[in-house]
Amino acid sequence: MAQDIKKLRNAPIGVFDSGVGGLTVAREIMRQIPNEKIVYFGDTARLPYGSKSKDTVTRYSRQIVRFLETQEVKAIVVACNTVSAYALDSLEKEIKMPIIGVVKPGAKVAAEVTQNGKIGVIGTEGTIGSQIYTEYIHNINPDARVIGKACPLFCPLVEEGLWQDPVTDEIASRYLTELIDIGIDTLILGCTHYPLIRSTVGRIMGDKVTLVNPAYETAIELKRLLAAHGLLNPQAPALGDNKYKFYVSDGADKFKTFANSIIKYGILSAKTINIEEY
Secondary structure, three states: OHHHHHHHHOOOEEEEEOOOOOHHHHHHHHHHOOOOOEEEEEOOOOOOOOOOOHHHHHHHHHHHHHHHHHOOOOEEEEOOHHHHHHOHHHHHHHOOOOEEEOHHHHHHHHHHHOOOOEEEEEEOHHHHHHOHHHHHHHHHOOOOEEEEEEOOOHHHHHHOOOOOOHHHHHHHHHHHHHHHHHOOOEEEEOOOOHHHHHHHHHHHHOOOOEEEOHHHHHHHHHHHHHHHOOOOOOOOOOOOOOOEEEEEOOOHHHHHHHHHHHOOOOOOOOEEOOHHHO
16 A cells, blocks of 8 residues: 555646646756656647637647546646636536646635735637636625736747737737726736746836736645645655656647747657547
């Protein structure tokens, strides 16, 4: 039995996203829980998820979970706000291992830190349309006013590497002016791409607005969850052990290049798999 527990603690964490945005969550897990191994899957062939229906996103998510189960992961992180909004409830009922999304941790912190009760959320059309952040925030702070703003151009700008660019500044200014005028004091970066343009968003919003990064909050919550289940790995993987594995459904070379610009841990390879087989 002790041997089984040791093996389970040494098992990897499964992390998945519609593409590359979830790498910001993987990066925070690497920073906050450095002993843990990670199997990451990015559904690069079928992105974006933000404009797809709930049924489609749920079907895609089930396929990815089945793939991660073949990798013998001990827990799953849904590193995608759209999946967290559309499919997490179903996935929680269907699998036995711990699973966590990125919405609840970010919503919890935002509800707790706001001073004037005006909370902004920026994200994909799917995430904003689902009202999932509003629901979670109101469970904690019923009097809060939650203002959602879809920012569909942020994802392609991030994926093109235009993190510090006048074009991104211009688009961000157009998107965020409405939230500034309303007077929010807290802003949730409700898409896992957005931490990569955090400095731009922060500069436009001003230093009186607290930015909440669900990627960081999810890593912290994951650490608590693993500890509660006795699954935290007490020691680092052995030298030479392949600590981080990356899989995609298309464009492995492009993914690897982008991933290496975000994660400074040396991504040796990214393998393409046919996710439709799962």
